[in-house]
Amino acid sequence: ILKGMQTGVATGIKGDFSLNISKRDSVVLVFSFVGMKTKEVKWTGQALLKVALEEDINEIGEIVITGYQQLDRRKSTSATNSFGIEEIKIPGVTNLTQMLEGKIPDMVVLSNSGEINATPRLRIRGTSTIIGNREPLWVVDGIIVSDPVNLSPDVLNDPDYVNRIGNAISGLNPQDIESIDVLKDASATAIYGSRASNGVVVITSKRGRMGEAAKVTFRTQLGFSQLASKDWDQMNTDERIQFEKEVGLDKGQDYEKLSKTNINWLDKVYNDTAPLQNYELSVNGGTEKLNYYVSGSYYDQDGIAVGSTFERVGFRANVEAKANKWLKIGTNSMFAYQEVEQSDDGEYALWAPISASFFMLPYWNPYKEDGSLALQDDGSWKGTTENPLAWMANNPLSNKKYKLLSTFYAEVTPVKNLTIRSQLSADYGHTTSFYQSFPSYKPNNNYGGAQRSSFDMLNLMITNTANYRFMLNDVHSFNFMVGQECEKYHYEGFQLTTRGQTNDILTNLASGSTASSWSDPVTEYSFLSFFARGEYNYDDRYYADFSIRGDGSSRFGTDNHWGAFWSVGFMWNLRKEKFMQKYDWLTNAQIAVNTGTSGNSSINNYEHLALVSGGYKYDNESGIAISQLGNEELSWESTWATNVALHLGFIDRINLDVEFYNKKTTNMLMAVPISYTSTGFGTRWDNVGAMRNRGVEINVGAD
16 A cells, blocks of 8 residues: 555455556555565655565464454454464473463463373353353364263363363364464454353464465474472381381381382382374465465374373365455365373372372382282282282273364355355264273272273354445445354264173173173254344544344253343544654553453253153163253353453553453353252252452563
8 A cells, every 4th residue: 555545456366466656756655464564665666566575473463363253453342362373382282272371361271180181271261150161162263162061060070071172172283273362351252152251262273375385394393291390208118117116007017128128109100201202294385276284293192190191193184265256265174083091190099090109108019020010919019909000001091082173165255345154164073982901900800891982973063154344435444244153063972881801802892791881872952143243443543343143052941042142342542643643652552441241051951851761670670760850941141241451552562451351140050959858859950140250451561
C-alpha cells in the first residue's frame, strides 16, 4: 500500500503486482504479509521493483486462531495468549501440555504422574466447576478433541480421565505444530458455547507456502532422563540396624549376615540414564496452486522408573490446493501409533516399585548374586513381602494406542470478500491393553490370569461457515461470520479377564479355565450448533465485537436440549487518538472490556434418563434391574465471565498487560447425595449451587 493512504493492491501468487501511481516524488510503498516483517521501500520511478520480506516469528503471536476465524490480537477485545512452537519447545519433553508450563499468566499445569505419556491437568483462570469437567477444550486444526467417556465423580478425579482427553494431544509431534492459541475470556470462548467454560486451547499445524521451493528438514535428538533430585534421607543398613536395636525390633535378627548387604532402593527403582531418541523428517513447499507439509517421526524413551517405556510413530500430511480463483480445497491429517508400558506409580502398595522405594529395607537385595531377580520361590528374596521388581516382571501390563485426526475442507469465494467454508472432520481412536499374571510366580499362587481390552472411538463433525468482510469510507471495517456445526460421537469396546492359566508361555485369554470379569460398554452422544460472530472497527481506534451460539445436546432432557451462549466486547485504542501522538515513548495503549457466557455439558451421556441394566441374577436366572433414576430436568451449567484489560507498550520493546476477571458459575452439574431409604440410590445428577472465581493477571514482556 502507499504509505499514509488507503491505496493498495494484493500481490499474485509469485509476489508480482502492478500499481498505478500519479505522483513520482517521495512515494513510499509499504509491503506486509502475515508472519513476515513489514518493510517500507521508497519508489523513485523505476519500472521494476524487487522486494524481499523477512520472517517475523513474533508476528505469529499477533494472529489468534479460534478454529473458525483468524483474529488480529492487536484489534481484538479478547484475552488470549499465542505462541509459535519454537518459543515454548523444550528439548526432551514430548508432552505439549508440559511445554506450556510457566508460559501463560493464570494457567496452572498440574502433573498427576511422572509417566512419560501422562497428560498433566490444565487450569485456566482457576476452577469453574466442582465435579464436572475442569479441563479446557482442545481444538486441533479445527477438530474438537473428543470428550472422555466415563464421567462419574470417581473418574473425574482420576488421572486416567485426563489421559483419555490427552490421547490425541500425546500423539501430536510438537515439531509439526505451527502455533498454539489459548483463549481465556468470554469474548474469545463464547463462540464454542457449551464446552468452553474452562477455556480453549487451539493448535494449528504447519503448512507449506505457495510458490516456495521444497524444503527438506531432518532433525534428530538423543539424550537421557534422570530424577531431578535423589537427596532423600533414607537409612542405610548400619543406620537401620541401629534403629532396630534402639526400638526393640532386633529379636531373631542375624545382623552379622544382614550387615553385608546395603541396598539403596532409589538406585534399583529409578534409572539415572533412561535413554531417549527422536528422529523427524519433513518436506514442505508449494507451487503456484499447491502447498504441502508432509512429515514422519519416531520417538522412543525409557521412563526413569522401572517398567516404564514410551514409543511413538507419527505421520502428518497437510495439503492445500487452489483449484481456481474461487475454490480452494485441502486436508490436514495426522496418524499416530503409540506403545506404552506403564509402571504402577499410583499404587500405594509394597509390591509397587515406586512406593516400595520408600518402604523396602536396605538389607533386602532384589537381585541374586548372578544378577537375576530374587524370588520367594527359591528363598533368595529375604523380604517379608514380595520383591517389587520381580512382581512387575511377572505381572506385565502393555498398552497400544492408535489415533487418526483428519480434516477435509473446501473454501469458496463466490464474490469479493465473501468466503464460504465447509469442513468434514474425523477423530478416530483405538486403544488396546494386555495384562498378564504368570502362574509360575509364587505370590500368584500358581494361578495365572490374563486380561485384554479393546476400545474404539469415532467422532464425526461437519462445520459450515460463511465469512464476509467489507469496509465503508475507509474508516468503518466490518467482519461477520455465521456457522453451523454438528457432531456425532460413538464409543464401544470390551474388556475380558480369565483366570486359571498354568503355563507362563500360554498366559492368554484362551488358556484360562474361567472368565472372572467382563464388560462391553457402548455409548453415544450428539451435538447440533448454530453460531455467529460480528466485529466492527472504526479507524483503528474503536473496536466492538459480539458472538452468539446455540447448542443442542443429547445429554439433556427434551425440554432442556438447547442452551444459548453469548458475548459482547469493546476496545479503545488510545494510541491512535490525536492527544496521544506527542508521547512517542508510549507505543501502545489499549483498554478493553468484555462480558458473556459459556457452558459445561460434560456429564455421562445418559444421566437424564431412568435406566435398567442387565448382569443381575435371581434364583440362578439372569435378569434386569433399575440402575439409574434419571432427571429429565437436568440442564446446562453456565459460566458468566467479565474481563477488563489494559495493554501498554513502551519504546516498542516493553509490553505490560493487566487484566481483571470475574467468573460466576451457576446451575452446576453435580452428583447430589440422596437418601437410600426413599429411592435405593445414593446419588442423582442435578443442577445445584454456584461458585465465583475472580483474579488479576499481570504480564510483563520485553524484546
